[in-house]
Amino acid sequence: MGKIYECPHCGAILNPGEKIILTVAKAGKKAMVLLSPVLGDYSSEIPENFHPVISELIDFLCPVCHHDLTSSNDATFAEIRFREGPHSGKVAFSKKYGRQITLVLNQNNIVDVFGKDKEGIDVVNFSKPFQTDAEVQTRLHIGENGLS
Numbered sequence: 001m002g003k004i005y006e007c008p009h010c011g012a013i014l015n016p017g018e019k020i021i022l023t024v025a026k027a028g029k030k031a032m033v034l035l036s037p038v039l040g041d042y043s044s045e046i047p048e049n050f051h052p053v054i055s056e057l058i059d060f061l062c063p064v065c066h067h068d069l070t071s072s073n074d075a076t077f078a079e080i081r082f083r084e085g086p087h088s089g090k091v092a093f094s095k096k097y098g099r100q101i102t103l104v105l106n107q108n109n110i111v112d113v114f115g116k117d118k119e120g121i122d123v124v125n126f127s128k129p130f131q132t133d134a135e136v137q138t139r140l141h142i143g144e145n146g147l148s
Ligand SMILES: [Zn+2]
Pocket: 007, 008, 009, 010, 011, 012, 062, 063, 064, 065, 066, 067
């Protein structure tokens, strides 16, 4: 069974088909994008006229309630909810175009990290007050080895 992704604000299912559908916004421009539901897969379908540039901060919005999905823990991340069988949690991903980092959270604990840009990331903000730096480092290390 795959993950079901939901808007944390209105509960709308964001992957009614194969891909996750989100609204993106930057500098007054909005578009719909399709993202892979597979964690660590950063392939995306973006309309030709949206033109994001590398490292540009993109806002992600729920396509149903239009709520901004920016994480309350870190303004450079967007956050959505997921359910998978009996498991549920949150997935936070970088809002910077081209920056490949995705955090999987259970409540506010980081349980897994994906993406090539996870080195040196300040994930401590996501873990207050549940973890120490050492614990985060251990989890990053576990993520690197693909043991989740
Ligand atoms: Zn919503």
